[in-house]
Amino acid sequence: MLFPEYRPRRLRRTDNLRALVRETHLRVEDLIYPLFVCEGEKIRQEIKSMPGIYRFSIDTLLEEVKQAFELGLKAVLLFGIPSKKDETGSSAYAKDGIIQRAVRRIKERFPELVVITDVCLCEYTSHGHCGIVKDGEVDNDLTLEQLARIAVSHAKAGADIVAPSDMMDGRVARIREALDEADFTQVAIMSYAVKYCSAFYGPFREAADSAPKFGDRRSYQMDPANSREALREAYLDIEEGADIIMVKPALSYLDVVKMLREEFNHPLAVYQVSGEYAMIKAASQMGWLEEERILWETLISIKRAGADLIITYFAKKVAELLLKGVK
Numbered sequence: 464m465l466f467p468e469y470r471p472r473r474l475r476r477t478d479n480l481r482a483l484v485r486e487t488h489l490r491v492e493d494l495i496y497p498l499f500v501c502e503g504e505k506i507r508q509e510i511k512s513m514p515g516i517y518r519f520s521i522d523t524l525l526e527e528v529k530q531a532f533e534l535g536l537k538a539v540l541l542f543g544i545p546s547k548k549d550e551t552g553s554s555a556y557a558k559d560g561i562i563q564r565a566v567r568r569i570k571e572r573f574p575e576l577v578v579i580t581d582v583c584l585c586e587y588t589s590h591g592h593c594g595i596v597k598d599g600e601v602d603n604d605l606t607l608e609q610l611a612r613i614a615v616s617h618a619k620a621g622a623d624i625v626a627p628s629d630m631m632d633g634r635v636a637r638i639r640e641a642l643d644e645a646d647f648t649q650v651a652i653m654s655y656a657v658k659y660c661s662a663f664y665g666p667f668r669e670a671a672d673s674a675p676k677f678g679d680r681r682s683y684q685m686d687p688a689n690s691r692e693a694l695r696e697a698y699l700d701i702e703e704g705a706d707i708i709m710v711k712p713a714l715s716y717l718d719v720v721k722m723l724r725e726e727f728n729h730p731l732a733v734y735q736v737s738g739e740y741a742m743i744k745a746a747s748q749m750g751w752l753e754e755e756r757i758l759w760e761t762l763i764s765i766k767r768a769g770a771d772l773i774i775t776y777f778a779k780k781v782a783e784l785l786l787k788g789v790k
């Protein structure tokens with residue numbers, strides 16, 4: 464049936480008609496809230512390139528987590544900013560490391576909250592790379608041992624899910640093996656299976672003080688030009704034991720999200736990264752874009768492409784909008 468008999472506008476006429484035929488929905492359960500935690504007390508330091516996002520010390524972090532929890536958010540993703548860095552990133556697996564203490568404190572107060580921890584070395588190494596540097600290059604296999612130690616230390620502290628973001632080959636298998644050996648068979652792995660080498664991480668590196676001091680991350684993160692390679696990466700991580708796979712960043716890579724959705728049955732997470740947050744914030748602060756509408760549109764697009772979960776710095780804001788019934 465064609466025009467004039469068929470008229471698609473009939474179902475767009477009112478709010479309730481539109482709601483009736485809406486295909487994609489965003490729920491508070493879909494969201495993961497990333498948080499930066501640093502040493503010290505009473506710290507709530509705004510990140511310049513990410514207005515509204517802060518580095519928290521553990522005491523203020525707990526207040527923030529309480530607010531998030533009360534808004535209905537179910538999961539947080541923690542990034543640690545240690546006070547000491549060294550060549551091998553040893554503070555990343557210290558029993559009293561910043562993340563280990565933060566996880567214990569959060570779990571004491573909010574046992575039901577899903578606590579996910581970033582497993583990587585870049586915030587902890589003096590050179591800022593995501594692995595151990597040997598002869599000027601990031602050494603894959605040496606790094607695996609560090610990652611396994613970090614993951615086990617997070618599990619000991621009470622993390623529900625560990626999220627390796629380093630992009631070393633074989634790390635999911637190595638981490639799974641280490642967790643199982645240490646009797647943490649119940650701890651899940653959310654792997655950054657498809658992580659592109661992206662300029663959209665710029666503001667994060669300010670937030671986490673994790674920019675590489677020499678070179679860049681092109682020898683381990685993926686080339687933005689590749690999508691078939693994304694399938695291979697995801698396939699490997701699933702074979703190695705990933706419970707959730709992730710694509711990162713979000714908006715420039717929705718074709719990849721869609722491809723993975725069609726190819727795999729595992730839960731799929733997508734990370735709306737710091738640069739994506741910064742762009743929306745900057746344009747709306749200039750009065751050039753409407754923040755809430757842009758935010759909604761980007762998140763619904765990410766879900767439409769096939770994401771089950773979205774990691775976003777806007778998580779609290781979205782939870783508030785959902786409570787108000789904004790759609």
Ligand code: PBG
Pocket residue numbers: 581583585593628629663664665666667668673735736737738
């Ligand atoms: C650490 C890591 C990065 C991000 C998450 N984990 C930065 C990087 O790879 O340099 C970026 C997140 C964001 O930009 O919001 N490896």
